[in-house]
Amino acid sequence: MNKLRKARPSRRPAPAREVGNGSRALPPGSAAPDFLLPSTPDQKVSLAEFRGRPVILAFYPADWSPVCGDQMSLYNEVKPEFDRCGAQLLGISVDGIWSHLAFERDRKLRFPLLSDFEPKGLIARAYGVYRGSEGVSERALFVIDGEGLIRWSHVSPIGVNPGADGILSALQEMTSKGGDL
Amino acid sequence: MKSTPVRSMLSLPVGPRDHAQGPATAAVTLVEYGDYECPHCARAYPIVKAIQDRMGDRLKFVFRNFPLRQVHPHAEDAAQAAEASAAGGKFWEMHDVLFENQSALEREDLVSYAAALGLDPAQIASDLDAGLYAARVQEDFLSGVRSGVNGTPCFFLNGVRYDEAWDGAEFIVAVEAAGMPARERRGPQSAR
Numbered sequence: 001m002n003k004l005r006k007a008r009p010s011r012r013p014a015p016a017r018e019v020g021n022g023s024r025a026l027p028p029g030s031a032a033p034d035f036l037l038p039s040t041p042d043q044k045v046s047l048a049e050f051r052g053r054p055v056i057l058a059f060y061p062a063d064w065s066p067v068c069g070d071q072m073s074l075y076n077e078v079k080p081e082f083d084r085c086g087a088q089l090l091g092i093s094v095d096g097i098w099s100h101l102a103f104e105r106d107r108k109l110r111f112p113l114l115s116d117f118e119p120k121g122l123i124a125r126a127y128g129v130y131r132g133s134e135g136v137s138e139r140a141l142f143v144i145d146g147e148g149l150i151r152w153s154h155v156s157p158i159g160v161n162p163g164a165d166g167i168l169s170a171l172q173e174m175t176s177k178g179g180d181l
Numbered sequence: 182m183k184s185t186p187v188r189s190m191l192s193l194p195v196g197p198r199d200h201a202q203g204p205a206t207a208a209v210t211l212v213e214y215g216d217y218e219c220p221h222c223a224r225a226y227p228i229v230k231a232i233q234d235r236m237g238d239r240l241k242f243v244f245r246n247f248p249l250r251q252v253h254p255h256a257e258d259a260a261q262a263a264e265a266s267a268a269g270g271k272f273w274e275m276h277d278v279l280f281e282n283q284s285a286l287e288r289e290d291l292v293s294y295a296a297a298l299g300l301d302p303a304q305i306a307s308d309l310d311a312g313l314y315a316a317r318v319q320e321d322f323l324s325g326v327r328s329g330v331n332g333t334p335c336f337f338l339n340g341v342r343y344d345e346a347w348d349g350a351e352f353i354v355a356v357e358a359a360g361m362p363a364r365e366r367r368g369p370q371s372a373r
Contacts, residue, residue, distance in 0.1 A: 161331035
């Protein structure tokens with residue numbers, strides 16, 4: 001990963017915009033901290049269970065964003081493209097599980113939302129993307145490979161939905177290198 | 182590993198495949214990725230019209246499909262109906278009718294709009310049944326995903342994603358500014 005970064009310095013955006021609010025998001029090359037978080041009242045999801053395939057971990061500040069094309073709804077639409085890359089998408093916020101369930105139903109989401117609710121923001125903190133002042137996570141994306149290594153991360157300004165292009169580029173870059181998903 | 186570009190750029194340049202209004206040589210090209218069932222897009226529709234009126238020949242406007250199919254069950258059919266109408270030379274007419282009748286986008290509504298525009302309703306119905314324009318709509322959608330479309334409506338000004346509000350005065354200011362030479366554009370900002 002480091003080699004790649006050095007090889008293409010011009011493609012790295014300005015740090016202020018990239019990281020926003022002085023966040024200390026775990027960079028590519030870091031081991032992705034494991035977690036065990038509820039996705040429904042009686043189910044928990046861990047990162048480790050997806051070993052062998054890429055995981056897209058999408059932290060977002062809160063359920064119920066008031067627009068049609070909010071970040072999770074967008075990813076729901078783009079899910080076939082993530083599937084094509086063999087990747088598992090996981091949304092994660094500090095909202096409680098009942099809020100997640102209602103939100104999932106309302107937006108017809110076809111991927112799990114994990115509740116980083118108790119202790120609040122523990123996993124967001126572990127990934128370096130917790131905003132203590134507001135008590136929510138950053139809008140942060142991590143693409144994790146099948147070995148549990150972070151291969152790409154991005155923190156968006158909290159009001160800006162980052163879209164899906166960065167995720168797809170990261171997944172395809174991993175795929176094109178082959179053999180290490 | 183590389184990061185998302187700071188400013189998302191249009192990955193598929195505007196070209197002959199696009200539906201466009203305004204001269205090819207216009208100083209500003211405004212691309213909208215939109216969904217005919219999205220209420221925000223319906224709200225943006227008269228705003229874009231007003232900008233077109235004000236900009237005149239200085240603006241080229243392009244509409245591409247970005248149906249949010251999971252939340253808007255009629256969006257895909259409506260997008261295909263507009264594309265099918267394009268084959269009869271009525272893309273923009275259908276585009277307008279769809280946004281002006283957003284609450285009625287059932288299959289029979291789409292066919293009746295086509296008939297009202299002088300298109301062959303049986304042809305539109307069979308095009309929709311066959312999904313003749315599904316690939317075209319999907320191509321638009323994926324080009325949007327690749328360009329960093331992050332919701333609807335999503336606008337690109339001269340190829341760069343517009344991240345500010347589109348329902349206030351800043352939108353027309355940004356569109357106007359995109360048509361000015363870079364030196365003039367920088368002037369007022371550096372004076373601040």
